[in-house]
Amino acid sequence: MIELATVSLLKFKIPRLRCAVDAQLVQEIVPLASDTPPISFIDLADRLGIYTEKKAYRKLIILQSVCGQSVPVGVLAEEIEGIEDFPQTALRRLPTLVAANTKSPLPIGFLLAEESFYLLIDGEALADAQEP
Amino acid sequence: MESRLKKMLSTPVSSLASDLWSGLEAEEQLGILIFSLPSAGKIGVPVSNVDEILPVSPLHFMPAVPDYILGVMIWHLEIIAVVDIEKLLRISSPGDSKMARFLIMHWEESVFALKVPAVSDIVTISAGRMHKMPASAPESSRTHCFQGYLEMDKETISMLDLKELVKTAAENI
Numbered sequence: 030m031i032e033l034a035t036v037s038l039l040k041f042k043i044p045r046l047r048c049a050v051d052a053q054l055v056q057e058i059v060p061l062a063s064d065t066p067p068i069s070f071i072d073l074a075d076r077l078g079i080y081t082e083k084k085a086y087r088k089l090i091i092l093q094s095v096c097g098q099s100v101p102v103g104v105l106a107e108e109i110e111g112i113e114d115f116p117q118t119a120l121r122r123l124p125t126l127v128a129a130n131t132k133s134p135l136p137i138g139f140l141l142a143e144e145s146f147y148l149l150i151d152g153e154a155l156a157d158a159q160e161p
Numbered sequence: 162m163e164s165r166l167k168k169m170l171s172t173p174v175s176s177l178a179s180d181l182w183s184g185l186e187a188e189e190q191l192g193i194l195i196f197s198l199p200s201a202g203k204i205g206v207p208v209s210n211v212d213e214i215l216p217v218s219p220l221h222f223m224p225a226v227p228d229y230i231l232g233v234m235i236w237h238l239e240i241i242a243v244v245d246i247e248k249l250l251r252i253s254s255p256g257d258s259k260m261a262r263f264l265i266m267h268w269e270e271s272v273f274a275l276k277v278p279a280v281s282d283i284v285t286i287s288a289g290r291m292h293k294m295p296a297s298a299p300e301s302s303r304t305h306c307f308q309g310y311l312e313m314d315k316e317t318i319s320m321l322d323l324k325e326l327v328k329t330a331a332e333n334i
Contacts, residue, residue, distance in 0.1 A: 036166065045222055051166055077224035120166070124233060125271045126242040129331035133225035137167055139233075139240050146221055146235070153164040 034117040038140060040110035040147055041090060043074045044081045049140045050090070050152040052112045056101055057091040065089055068103045071155060077133055092156040102156050115142055120149065187289030193311075194264070195284065195318055196277040201252050203281060205311070205318040206266065213265040214280060217257075229330070234274060236265055243274040244330055250306060254278070268323040273330075286311060291320065305329070 037052040059065060068091065074084065089103040119142040123131065134154055140147040192208030213236075220232030220243055229248035233240050243263060247254040260279035265272070290311045306329055308322035 046224065051164070079224050121240045124240055124242040124273065126244065126273055126327070126330050127223060127226055127230060127233065130227055130230060131225050136223075136225065137164070141235065141238070141240065148224075149166055151164050151167060 035114045036117065036120070037112060037114050038147075038149075039090065039112050040140075040145075041088070041106040042108040042110065043077075043079070043106060044084050045074070045079050046077070047110070047145075047147045048073065048150050049147040050092070050104075050150045050155070054092045054152040054156060055090060055112075056093045058109055059089050059091065061086055061089050061105070065103075068101060070103045070105055072105050073135070073150065073155070074105075076135060076155075092152055094156045104155060115140060187287060189288045190285050191288050191291075193284050193286060193318070193320075195281045196262075196264070197279050197281050198247060198250075198252055199255050199278060201250070201319075203316055203318045204246075204277075204307075205320045206264070206323065208283060210266050210268060210323055211264055212267060212272070215263040215265065215274070217261045217263060217276065231276060234263070236272070236274070239272065241265070241272050241274055243276055245276045247278070249326070249330055266323070268327045271327050273327075284313070286313070 038049040039052045039055050039058075040047065040049050042048070068089075070089070074081070084105075085107050086105040088106045088109050090106055090109070091101050091103050093101050119140055121139040121141050122128070123136065123138055127136075135150050136148050137151045138149040140149055193205040194208050194211050194214075195203050195205050197203050218234070220234050221240075223230060223233050223242070226242075229245050231243045231245050234243055235241075246252075258278050261276060262280050263274040263276055264280070265274050267273075290313075291309050292311065293309050294307055306322055306325045307319045308325070309320045311318050311320065
């Protein structure tokens with residue numbers, strides 16, 4: 030029997046987009062509140078060039094840094110949809126024209142499963158994209 | 162270091178190849194799909210490169226791409242980019258028309274949807290009726306995406322050069 034490779038992904042929402050990131054990189058998910066631990070934040074929507082007034086961030090996804098700094102980084106999210114295992118066949122690469130034109134190294138593909146459509150974010154690049 | 166997800170996705174780089182009708186005999190028949198651009202006349206593409214004609218439908222938003230990539234859509238379980246030909250060629254558009262269509266096209270490894278204002282006709286012509294673009298044609302992002310033209314019913318149909326179109330779409334950041 031052929032065993033399909035699976036990947037565990039954390040699904041979350043940012044303004045205008047549903048995203049997914051490798052769950053192995055997720056250290057913790059905390060509510061965004063006044064007692065949120067002091068940590069550098071990344072506004073993924075800003076990094077992707079999404080400018081909107083309507084931002085309702087409620088959660089902070091804390092990703093572990095994989096190379097270089099050992100300092101974790103927080104990614105702002107409007108909503109956490111959960112962690113789920115997906116077969117490799119649910120992953121799609123970026124279309125050639127998008128891959129050639131994207132102004133950001135963060136989107137690396139899509140998760141396509143039943144009704145689900147998520148932009149796959151390179152969590153390792155994101156974790157290491159924090160300002161020094 | 163390449164991420165685990167990136168390795169799983171392993172995006173290949175598409176290669177671009179040659180001419181549309183090079184190697185065709187003058188009497189060989191060629192199917193041409195014709196669409197109209199209100200401010201640039203009629204445009205032809207080889208039917209053999211068109212996989213499907215679809216009505217315009219809502220797209221998935223794609224961030225961090227130029228304005229001529231309108232978004233992405235799911236086509237036969239693949240995710241393809243939707244390119245607005247008027248924006249790519251920097252042709253002003255009078256606005257969205259109810260006749261607008263998505264042409265699902267392929268060139269080499271690239272599959273993409275081309276949003277066109279209206280599909281006019283599908284004709285069969287002999288390759289000998291094609292003319293190369295005159296060398297005197299001014300160089301611009303618009304003209305270099307055409308590789309020739311044909312006269313039909315007192316109208317000029319400009320033939321889109323898919324190789325150049327894909328190249329322009331991939332380089333025109």
